[in-house]
Amino acid sequence: MLAFFISINAALAQEKIENDTSQPPLEDRYFGEKPPGLIPVLFAPDIVSPEGLFEGGKHSPDMKEYYFTRKNGKYEQRTFFVIRYENGKWGNETETDIKWPGFSEDGNTMYLGKEYSERTATGWSELKSLGEFLKDQAHGMSISSQGTYYFAVYKKNDSGVNGSIYYSGFINGKQETPVKMGTEINTGIDIAHPYIAPDESYLMWDVEREDGYGGSDIYISFRAKDGSWRPAINMGSKINTELQESSPSVTYDGKYLFFSRGEWEVREDGSTNWVGKPYWVDAQVIENLRPR
Numbered sequence: 217m218l219a220f221f222i223s224i225n226a227a228l229a230q231e232k233i234e235n236d237t238s239q240p241p242l243e244d245r246y247f248g249e250k251p252p253g254l255i256p257v258l259f260a261p262d263i264v265s266p267e268g269l270f271e272g273g274k275h276s277p278d279m280k281e282y283y284f285t286r287k288n289g290k291y292e293q294r295t296f297f298v299i300r301y302e303n304g305k306w307g308n309e310t311e312t313d314i315k316w317p318g319f320s321e322d323g324n325t326m327y328l329g330k331e332y333s334e335r336t337a338t339g340w341s342e343l344k345s346l347g348e349f350l351k352d353q354a355h356g357m358s359i360s361s362q363g364t365y366y367f368a369v370y371k372k373n374d375s376g377v378n379g380s381i382y383y384s385g386f387i388n389g390k391q392e393t394p395v396k397m398g399t400e401i402n403t404g405i406d407i408a409h410p411y412i413a414p415d416e417s418y419l420m421w422d423v424e425r426e427d428g429y430g431g432s433d434i435y436i437s438f439r440a441k442d443g444s445w446r447p448a449i450n451m452g453s454k455i456n457t458e459l460q461e462s463s464p465s466v467t468y469d470g471k472y473l474f475f476s477r478g479e480w481e482v483r484e485d486g487s488t489n490w491v492g493k494p495y496w497v498d499a500q501v502i503e504n505l506r507p508r
Contacts, residue, residue: 238278240301245279245469246496247299247306252472254504255454256497259474263299263309268491272316272409272463272476277323279468283314288489318357321414321468327357349384349391356409356421356463362386365394366412366419379407381421400445406432409463418502419445422462430458434475438506449505455497472496 239245247260264270264284269291273284280301287294298312318327324335330350331343350367357367363386368379380402382394396402404425411420417439422432425448433456435448455461457477464475478492 240279244301244306245275246472247282252497254498254501256475256477256495259494259496261493265493268478268493270476270478270492270494271490273474273494274317274319274465275467276317277319277321277468283312283317284494285316288491318359319468320359321361323468327359329357347391349394355379358410358412358465360412360416361414362416363391364412364416365391366410367394368408368410368421370408378405381407381410381419383412398445400437400447403448404428408432411465413466418506420451420464420502422460422464425450429453429456431460431479432462434461434464436502436505446507451501451505455501460492466499466502471499473499473501 247263249260258265264273264282265286267290269286269288271285271287271294273282275282282299283296284298285294285296296312296315297309298314299309300307314326315328319325320327326333326335326340327346328343330346332346333340333343335341350365355368355370357365359365365384365386366381367383368381370379381397383397384394385392401407401419401421404423407421407423409422413419418436419439420434420436422434424432425435427450429450434451436451437445437448440446450456455475459477459479462476464473466473474494474496476492477495478490480488481491483489
């Protein structure tokens with residue numbers, strides 16, 4: 217019976233999002249691209265990655281802004297862009313000072329590294345500190361509906377630079393001291409870019425592991441009824457390839473999983489060049505992996 221009511225509530229929430237008149241019409245929310253099925257396809261390649269220089273991207277919760285980054289090729293330095301939906305249509309890309317934004321579920325708070333900004337009547341407030349709980353630079357950050365932060369921290373060790381995922385709960389109006397997650401999550405190298413479900417029922421991230429398909433792959437762990445995290449699951453050959461998959465995230469309407477796929481190419485002079493593109497797929501691929 218409980219599962220029935222959860223299903224009904226989820227369906228009602230989905231209908232509310234799809235009919236939200238404050239957002240662009242449903243057919244415009246993804247640049248007019250044809251929605252994918254259970255096989256990942258390129259997302260708007262002519263718009264965001266015409267030369268394969270894409271690193272990562274994210275829609276704002278109101279679906280009126282798309283932030284993304286490019287690097288290499290003609291972009292010697294990492295360059296940040298935004299495309300905005302205004303006057304009933306998507307505009308052209310423009311460079312922006314907003315770097316790797318994260319958003320609260322209601323869209324009223326933007327997280328930028330160790331700082332955050334709150335939406336105002338005229339735009340965004342001045343940046344404010346997230347406090348002492350975040351003492352290291354976060355490489356990828358995701359926030360649940362309850363205000364729990366999940367983030368990757370890179371630290372040098374004897375074998376180079378590795379990452380670990382931590383979380384910090386929001387209790388009594390304060391962020392708690394970060395806790396390093398267990399080996400179910402923190403196993404492998406180059407651990408980065410966690411994405412936590414709004415209800416914290418699952419966590420996705422990218423990592424290179426021995427059971428992977430090549431470079432970094434996207435993994436998922438589901439939360440058990442007792443609150444523990446189940447062993448990580450490689451998301452399979454439809455998502456992961458011999459290339460590098462990274463930066464998973466689910467759209468705020470819950471419909472699609474986005475991620476990046478790319479590789480390092482070696483130039484004639486011996487230097488390397490990252491060639492990456494964005495992919496999207498129906499979020500049902502997550503439910504298909506959820507333990508029954």
